[in-house]
Amino acid sequence: MKRKDLLNLTLGIITSIGGFLEVGSMATSAAAGADFGYKLLWVIVFSTLCLIFLIEMSGRLAAVSKRALADAVRERFGFVFTVIPRLLEVLVNLLVIAAEIGGVCLALKIITGVPVAVWAIPVGLVLWIVVWVGTLEWIENTTAILGLMTIAFVIAAWKLHPDPHEVLRGLIPSRSPHDAARFWFIAVSIAGSTISPYMFHFYSSGAIEEEWDEKSLTSNRMTAILGMGFGCLMSIGVLIVSAVVFAPKGIHVDSYEQLAVVLSPALGRWGFPLFVGSLAVCCFGAAVEIALATSYLLGQTFGWNWSENSEPTKGARFALTYTAVIFGGALIMTTGLDPLKLTMFSMALTAVILPTVIMPFLLLVNDEHYVGEHRSGWIGNTVVFIVVLVASIIAIVAIPLELAGGS
Amino acid sequence: MELVRDILDKQLRGRDDEKLGKVDGIVLELRDGKPPRVAFLELGSATFARRIGRRFERWAVALNRRFHMRRARYRIDFGRVRDYDLDVKVDVDAKPSPAWAWERWMRDHIIKRLPFAK
Numbered sequence A: 001m002k003r004k005d006l007l008n009l010t011l012g013i014i015t016s017i018g019g020f021l022e023v024g025s026m027a028t029s030a031a032a033g034a035d036f037g038y039k040l041l042w043v044i045v046f047s048t049l050c051l052i053f054l055i056e057m058s059g060r061l062a063a064v065s066k067r068a069l070a071d072a073v074r075e076r077f078g079f080v081f082t083v084i085p086r087l088l089e090v091l092v093n094l095l096v097i098a099a100e101i102g103g104v105c106l107a108l109k110i111i112t113g114v115p116v117a118v119w120a121i122p123v124g125l126v127l128w129i130v131v132w133v134g135t136l137e138w139i140e141n142t143t144a145i146l147g148l149m150t151i152a153f154v155i156a157a158w159k160l161h162p163d164p165h166e167v168l169r170g171l172i173p174s175r176s177p178h179d180a181a182r183f184w185f186i187a188v189s190i191a192g193s194t195i196s197p198y199m200f201h202f203y204s205s206g207a208i209e210e211e212w213d214e215k216s217l218t219s220n221r222m223t224a225i226l227g228m229g230f231g232c233l234m235s236i237g238v239l240i241v242s243a244v245v246f247a248p249k250g251i252h253v254d255s256y257e258q259l260a261v262v263l264s265p266a267l268g269r270w271g272f273p274l275f276v277g278s279l280a281v282c283c284f285g286a287a288v289e290i291a292l293a294t295s296y297l298l299g300q301t302f303g304w305n306w307s308e309n310s311e312p313t314k315g316a317r318f319a320l321t322y323t324a325v326i327f328g329g330a331l332i333m334t335t336g337l338d339p340l341k342l343t344m345f346s347m348a349l350t351a352v353i354l355p356t357v358i359m360p361f362l363l364l365v366n367d368e369h370y371v372g373e374h375r376s377g378w379i380g381n382t383v384v385f386i387v388v389l390v391a392s393i394i395a396i397v398a399i400p401l402e403l404a405g406g407s
Numbered sequence B: 001m002e003l004v005r006d007i008l009d010k011q012l013r014g015r016d017d018e019k020l021g022k023v024d025g026i027v028l029e030l031r032d033g034k035p036p037r038v039a040f041l042e043l044g045s046a047t048f049a050r051r052i053g054r055r056f057e058r059w060a061v062a063l064n065r066r067f068h069m070r071r072a073r074y075r076i077d078f079g080r081v082r083d084y085d086l087d088v089k090v091d092v093d094a095k096p097s098p099a100w101a102w103e104r105w106m107r108d109h110i111i112k113r114l115p116f117a118k
Helices: A003-018 A023-036 A040-066 A069-077 A079-112 A114-135 A136-159 A164-170 A180-194 A197-211 A214-247 A266-301 A315-332 A339-364 A378-404 B004-008 B045-052 B054-066 B099-108
Strands: B011-013 B019-022 B024-030 B034-045 B074-077 B081-083 B086-092
Touching: A003 A136, A003 A214, A003 A266, A023 A079, A023 A180, A023 A214, A023 A266, A023 A339, A023 B074, A040 A069, A040 A164, A040 A197, A040 A339, A040 A378, A069 A079, A069 A266, A069 A339, A079 A114, A079 A266, A079 A315, A079 A339, A079 B019, A079 B045, A114 A266, A114 A315, A114 B034, A136 A197, A136 A214, A136 A266, A164 B011, A164 B034, A180 A214, A180 A339, A180 A378, A197 A266, A197 A339, A214 A266, A266 A315, A266 B019, A315 B024, A315 B099, A339 A378, B019 B034, B034 B045, B045 B054
Parallel strands: B011 B086
Antiparallel strands: B011 B019, B024 B034, B034 B074, B081 B086
16 A cells, blocks of 8 residues: 555545544433443444444445445436435434534534524534535544544543453443433433444545545545544543443533533543544534535435535535525524524434435445446344334334423 | 436436526327427426416416416427437537526526625
8 A cells, every 4th residue: 555545544544543433323322321331332333333334334335436425326226216305314414403403503502691692693604604615625524633632532541540350341232221211212312423424425426526446445444443443432532431431420411511521520621622522523513514415415316516615606506505404494593592402403303214314325345337347235134123113113102202201 | 318217307408518407398290191209398487386286387477477487388499309318419509498587587686696606
């Protein structure tokens, strides 16, 4: 491997690690740790395993077939089949971007005391300017490298000396010790926040924009395994820190403000700024990705010009889509909706719609017409199929129970 | 060539390699005593809306009329198809074509009026 390739690969992996944690993973892992100690660690691990397979698949599909995910799905399954999954995705993306914008606003609220609803539009405006004038590479690299700040959670988890036996036991699937409805609701929210459909659109479109080919398959695999694998450590870090700091005191995480002190016992006076910084940067980065992913998926469904690297006037519909999504999300946050509840709910909702996005995708990466000899192996197929189906079924049951429980 | 597999729902690209849209429909011409002939590729909001239902087609036509778009669907003579390997390439200029009507409208009425759009 040449030095330049190695540099690109390293950057790709760092980007994935830095981009892994967003408001969804942060909120769901923190809630899991506070309510159930280490008991939900296995859900993070299984979801990440599924994510690794799916990210590898979306890169492989793009590199070999030269088509991004939404492009290939429309071509293979036709317009009528495509409409409902894409519509659901756009709606869920709107909720998730609202939650991410809410995350940035909360970070600002924690520092300034000015309410979330007031910050929503200014944050939306800054977000829009970044996407409007930035190029894909610049946006990806900047947010991801700043996102490495989230390593603070892993360091904090290490410094808190969690009981290794308990942590290891958490990696083994288990049932809920109490409050089963809440347990499974958080479990599917973790799955939904980890296996986010927008990531596959973003990743496969990026692969097309960067003109990947079959030579890129090795680096694609390594980025998926190492990037997502290490990224998963950040989520595990959040869960452990929350389990050590909140669970023994019986504190349930009802708001992000409570979370602000989570790093302080381990990192002292650095804890607070690192938490606020991580929250703001991760949410901002994820919001950028969601806005672009929505433009990509609509552009590819309807056959518009789509490229983040060209000027807005060269892809007016593409640019207008992310503009609408960003300001739509910001408007939702001006209503004063509780960002934490919105996050948990939209993550669980993501789990519900997963099969509509993933199942056609799974067929494509096993279709010789698209991937030739590079079809998926049976292990990847089985893991993805089972995790996605189970997560969706549990989500359908758990969401009404959680709503009825009046969380 | 298999029409549905190789042509329908594929990406359409014009002469200038710009994206025109997707192949939303295929128009066949029925001829007396002879097999049907593929006459046109069709694209546009009315065409894809029709695939979901007639009511959606009417909505698409009304929406286009509301924004003074001349046509809610656009036909390309099948004889203009040059290649259909990865994308369907046709011998048509994308930018001035009716397929770009919405793109032009959004660019001129919204995007160009925003700051830093170049």
